[in-house]
Amino acid sequence: MSKKYVAGLLLCLIAALSWGGTYPVMAAALKTIDPFYLTLVRYVIVAVIFALLLLLVEGPTAFKAEGQTVRLWVFGAAGFLGFNFLVFPGQQLAGASGSIIASVMMAVQPLLAVLVTWIYRGTKPTIVSLLSMLVAALGVFMVVTKGHISVLFSSRNTLLAMGLLLLGELSWVVYTVGGTDFPKWSILRYTAHTSIRGVILIAVTVAVATGAGWLKIPSAGQIIDVRWPLLYLISFAGVVGIFAWNMGNRIVTPLNGILFMNLVPITSFVITIIGGYTVSWFELAGCAITIAALVGNNLYGRYAAKKMEQVSQLGSSSDFGV
Template sequence: MNNSYSKGLICCLLATLSWGAMFPVMTDALQYIDPFNFTTIRYAIAGLAFALILFYMEGKKGFNLKGERWGLAWLFGTFGFAGFGFLVFLGQHMAGPSGALTASIMMATMPMLGLLTIWLLKKNRPHASTFGFILMSFAGVLLVISNGSIAEIMNSPSNLTANLLLIAGALCWVLYTVGGSYFPHWSPVRYTTMTTLLGMISVAAIDVTLVLTGYISAPSISTVSIVMPHLLYMALIAGLMAVLCWNVGNKIITATNGVLFMDVVPVTAFIVSALSGVVPTSVQLLGAGITATALILNNLNQRKLAQAKLSVPAMATSRT
């Protein structure tokens, strides 16, 4: 495995580990502030940090959108930041005390959503083995969150609206991830920064509209100060570091492989919860092991498939 591909794997892993921890963090933050204002402030901080990084690395030309597909960048930014941020955390808030676990579980739908999206948009049908590894990783996730009792999850009452919001939010992030492939000449830093800044137009417009219509109230200074630790984590770790790592990683290993790492999110969320006193059972540890194994096997398989494709033209050339 070359260093570049290893870097892509590490970047995707770091991103998903950070996102796994953000759901327990949000559980506490949502006791004091609504998900809309929180998301707006979060991405305002992250967007400023991204802009400074882009200016340092690429200068003013990095912000030049003349001749660029800025409308498409705005659309993907809206999906990634307004869509994901608002829908997922609103769904988590509606799900109640179990919202962190519920939201993180729903993120495990991203690999399958990602494959279907890429198949639809790119007309690129994934290999059958890839579907198999995704099902394997999802099975591991189910073991972790159900402790082996799938029937208990199926029979427990659930908030349909919350779950639909969470799945819609997951789809938004898949679309944002795939969107990076439409800007192959942009660096990961530029794609991250420009989609964040353009997406913030939608985030701010929605938030202001909700405040003016009385659906939510503008947060007070005291409220913001209370959730400032949560904001710093969400903006700088789960936002700045994680989103940048995610875009770097997916540019290297492709979105088809990258979205599989989203199965790390619910496992991480469970582990963070376990640190607060919930001891994992042997079944749950087995599930985490299955998910990790699926990630490793899938990436080894993708490398094997890629090498097989390269060998076919080489053999054809040697016969001519």
């Protein structure tokens, strides 16, 4: 195993651990400030950092959209506006277990990617992938209900929270898949362009909502109170996490890197338990089932790809009379 490959694995590990801490940290911050203004403050700073890095590394010409303006706005909206304005309000609605539910939903992203690539690329999923989705859905259901189905119907907030979380994770998948439309662009360039556009849309949305009276501008004291969670969300979960994940997957390939998504709910579980939350065995079992579904689908994908490669090699050999 080369040093470069090991470095790629470490980068994926850093990203997964950073994102695993996002939801517990966010849960603490959401007690003080609403998710919309928190997202605005966070991504204004993140977008500025990415823009400065792009300027320093690739120069002013890298800010040209090169005919991709519409796509960049769409993917920026999905990755930054859609994900954050759906997932974190959903986490807040879910209550005390919101961080755990949100992190488990994040582990389902690779399976959601199967649906997105089917619709967007026309790549039909295998039966194994579809079965994995159903098993993963069962795991999420167990985490949400904790063994009591009545929880789903005891409050409208529960179902609404699940809907928001699912749509939010789907938005991030769309953003991730969209990055493959820019093979000639660096990771930094794609991230900078989409984050800039995403934060503009976030600012406009927050301004309209505030003008309509749906949101209130947070006080300086509120922002100061969440300075440490905000610092984490900007640095580790924002700049470091995104960069480490994209660079790591470029080295080890998404087929291998995607397995690190399993660490997101595990990390969230550990941090949440340390924070005083009592996790039931039913929740742990649900998390384990969801992870098993993801691993199983990944291993089958590896097996199928290897078989196709062997068939292709045999075909090539027969063509030459070997």
